[in-house]
Amino acid sequence: MARLEKPEDLENLRDSLREENRGFRLRIIIPNGTCCRASGSQAVIDAVKAEISKQGLEKEVFLHITGCHGFCQQEPNILFEPGNIAYCRVKPGDAKEIVEKTVGNGEVIERLLYVDPLTGERIRREGDIPFYKAQDRQLLTNNKLVDPLAIEDYIAIGGYGALAKVLEGMGPEEVIREIKASGLRGRGGAGFPTGRKWEEAREAPGDEKYVICNADEGDPGAYMDRCLLESNPHAILEGMMIGAWAAGAGMGYVYVRHEYPLAVQHTRNAVMQARALGLLGENILGSNFSFDIEIARGGGAFVCGESTALMASVEGKVGEPRPKDIHTVKEGLWNKPTVLNNVETWANVPSIILNGSDWFASKGTRGSKGTKIFALTGKIRNTGLVEVAMGTTIHDIVHNIGGASDGRAVKAIQTGGPSGGCLPASQFGLPVDFDSLYDAGSMMGSGGMVVMDEKTCMVDVAKYFLKFLQDESCGKCIPCRVGVSRMLEIVTDITEGRGTRAQIDLLKELAETIGQTALCGLGKTAPNPVLSTLRYFGDEYLAHVDEKRCPAGVCRPLIRYAIDPEKCNGCGVCVRSCPHEAISGQKKEVHAIDPEECRKCGICAAECKFDAIMVN
Amino acid sequence: MATANLDSVLEGRRSQPSQLIEVLQDIQDLYGYVSEDAMEQVAGGLGIPLMEVYRVACFYKAFSLQPRGKNVITVCTGTACHVRGSDLLIDQVRGQLQIEPGETTRDGLFTFECVNCLGACALGPIVVHNDAYNPHVTPGKLRKMIDKAEEEGKKEAAYGKTGKA
Incomplete structure (x- = not known):
């Protein structure tokens, strides 16, 4: 493809690409993101491809390899358009039948359809599956329309049209006005108004300015940004271009964590394609706007999600935050004015420019506009990526989309990662937006939602986050480096049966002090997991302290494993599976656990098919 | 070198x-x-x-200053994997290979690592064996994964010796 010299070139290319796509009677869409691959999507793609060529259908049907659609639980899946027929958990061995029947004759294979676990009904259309039906997919919907490695696909669905619109007739001030009017707030968790950030950077003195995309999605349990970058990288690049135009930046960086190799690969490819078409580089689309983007890989440090630490890392240094008395919009990367936005924030920009701020602001709540993507995981039936309008209740997300828990009752939901907190089921009526969850002692965060049931110990969850934060503290300030360690010691005492009531008070005091004195946002919010579990699950702490009992049966020093002689049939699975050789017994005779050798890891309980391992 | x-x-x-x-x-x-x-x-x-x-x-955690083993077993300890039992997987590796996270077995066959989150949370708990992501891993599955890699490693070592001779 030739370099696009002016906006008309882009339109002409778009028209010709759309014409090409009309030649196919059927599109077979197979998502192939990181999670899809983990479930075996590549083997399914290979098998379907081989079968299509064997049956000589290459000219009629188009095999479209896309990024993840979001319903990770049911992968690998295949979608057929037109028709919207969806197959779930497909195996390579199904390829022949699929190509013969569905592709060849339009026949639907019933056994591959999604089965609603509540009604037992088989659902034909993807859009009718309850998981998808209850969502409002504005950003994620494009994932099934584009091959992330093909800029042509993005252009065909209208991509880079917002950039052209801006360069043709919207001044930077007008762009900023539009973004401000939309009410877009930073999706990374802090919720700072995006338009205001751009405006402050624009007004900051200096010719050299930067934009950065924060793709260092460090919150464990969150993967919205990975999915967006992997599946539709050009949308993020286009957003950055528009932001750079508005702020007056000439250079941009995508800071993406190295733990996401596919996202790195797809973003790199997208940058090269955009450069080849002249959408990055000098005089973009014939305008006076020149801008380029580079990729910087993160080194696996949670603190680098913090803006100043991230910028230090882009500069090739140790990722330590600095005090923010001077904001990064004035002195950021290399001490120059810098706009840092999260992946999802950038991804929202092109559609706001194309559809207008009113369109965007029509969704959401008073203070939080638009839609938000959440990663719904943990002890829940339907795990995956969920996009809903801001203000949707936790209950709707967990029950209507997530299908609730598989068997046990849902006890809590963790939002906001290590900076957030745990909310009990009694709070599930809360609308999810920037402000409501904060008032309840948690935060929306970047969008991780981990569901917990009665087998999850909330004190253990608090300990988990403290351990995470202790490992990840950069060590620069004392409240975080020392304070979090002291909190972890106390919570460890509690989970190991040495806790006292006085320690709980000390824990609260420490939490308060760290919150007030730590240097960066990550340190200041570090006590949140403890504070929120103390607030809503204080009885669990007391059970550990007063009765030396872990109600969920998780904390090892407080539990004991034994074999139920009524249920044990002597199959030997536990004997073989115990890594510490603590279980003995002859075949077909009741087995026994040696309490001296047992390290209470719980592997036997997880492996036993007959529920014969008891936790006391 | x-x-x-x-x-x-x-x-x-x-x-x-x-x-x-x-x-x-x-x-x-x-x-x-x-x-x-x-x-x-x-x-x-x-x-x-x-x-x-x-x-x-x-x-930065991305860098290892010691040579790593032939098989790198990485257990994801993200929140979603944690509530679905990634602790059991850590115990499985510990018990089976007698090494702690960050260590390599003496024969150089295995390195055991933990990672904070791989972003495949919907499929947790996740274990990565070299570059292959394994979803919904149980201690039993992990035991077999390690057994298989060990067997192959031993076979290769034996073949290598006879090959040289």
């Missing part, structure tokens, strides 16, 4: 200190670890004190 020549990695990045992390990433990808020798060459190539290179290499 495998890291003898880093010219290809340093090409086009010499005297650019900001490229430090990218350069170390490439070295880690190429050789599986960052050796002392490599750090010295990077320091010279980018014009950074060796101390600073060492500091950055130690700060």
